[in-house]
Amino acid sequence: MEEHETNEFAKEILILSQINHKNVVKLLGCCFEVKVPVLVYEYISNGTLYHYIHDKQKTLIPSDVRLRIAVDSANALAYMHSFASPPILHGDVKSANILFDDNLIAYVSDFGASKLVPSDVAEIATLVQGTIGYSDPEYITTCRLTDRSDVYSFAIVLLELLTRKKALYLEGPEKDRSLASSFCKAKKDGRFLEILDAQVRDELKPDVLEEIGNLIMQCLRKNRDERPRMTEVAERLQMARRL
Numbered sequence: 001m002e003e004h005e006t007n008e009f010a011k012e013i014l015i016l017s018q019i020n021h022k023n024v025v026k027l028l029g030c031c032f033e034v035k036v037p038v039l040v041y042e043y044i045s046n047g048t049l050y051h052y053i054h055d056k057q058k059t060l061i062p063s064d065v066r067l068r069i070a071v072d073s074a075n076a077l078a079y080m081h082s083f084a085s086p087p088i089l090h091g092d093v094k095s096a097n098i099l100f101d102d103n104l105i106a107y108v109s110d111f112g113a114s115k116l117v118p119s120d121v122a123e124i125a126t127l128v129q130g131t132i133g134y135s136d137p138e139y140i141t142t143c144r145l146t147d148r149s150d151v152y153s154f155a156i157v158l159l160e161l162l163t164r165k166k167a168l169y170l171e172g173p174e175k176d177r178s179l180a181s182s183f184c185k186a187k188k189d190g191r192f193l194e195i196l197d198a199q200v201r202d203e204l205k206p207d208v209l210e211e212i213g214n215l216i217m218q219c220l221r222k223n224r225d226e227r228p229r230m231t232e233v234a235e236r237l238q239m240a241r242r243l
Contacts, residue, residue: 009037016111019084023076025099025109044107050095052104053160061104063203066161067241069106073098074234076108077154081147081230089115089145093153094134094167095160115145133167133178138224148224151233155219159183162212164197180220187217208243211236
């Protein structure tokens with residue numbers, strides 16, 4: 001690395017190391033005494049949300065625990081967007097980047113695509129990073145990352161929790177291979193409940209499911225300025241969980 005790159009990297013690491021939220025994996029340190037700097041994070045022992053949702057050998061997560069995982073993850077992202085100084089955009093929110101400890105407490109991890117946001121800037125021009133199936137379509141076309149890009153990606157994670165379907169899946173007709181598009185079509189056609197995991201349908205009240213479905217629709221809006229902020233998403237999920 002060039003010296004100026006090392007200095008910029010060090011500044012970002014310094015800020016990331018000061019993140020203090022119970023649902024964000026802590027950065028413990030960084031070693032520069034090797035050719036490629038090594039980041040040291042706290043160890044989270046129990047795998048990823050992705051594996052718990054999609055591995056058929058895993059025990060099904062009760063619906064109330066799924067909601068708690070959603071609330072904790074949303075709170076972590078809301079903290080990064082609205083309470084960290086400067087704000088941090090994650091840039092690659094997905095179920096594989098949400099880790100569990102032995103008590104299934106969720107931790108947001110992997111800040112390789114994250115960006116620090118100056119206080120007077122609403123969006124950052126950057127090379128497109130992230131994961132297909134989760135990435136905000138407007139970010140892909142404009143190369144401009146905002147906090148609402150993370151909101152879109154989080155909505156896909158929320159859908160995974162509710163449906164146990166992958167963000168992209170190869171089974172079925174080509175038009176139905178995107179979880180986002182399948183959900184939006186089902187919601188508009190009044191078939192939202194049909195695509196949910198049977199356990200979720202049985203364990204959660206219809207009005208709770210309706211509220212969460214409406215929230216997801218708002219998070220997936222094509223115009224990102226019309227999407228709610230993560231603070232609102234976290235608050236509404238917390239209210240739904242109380243119901």
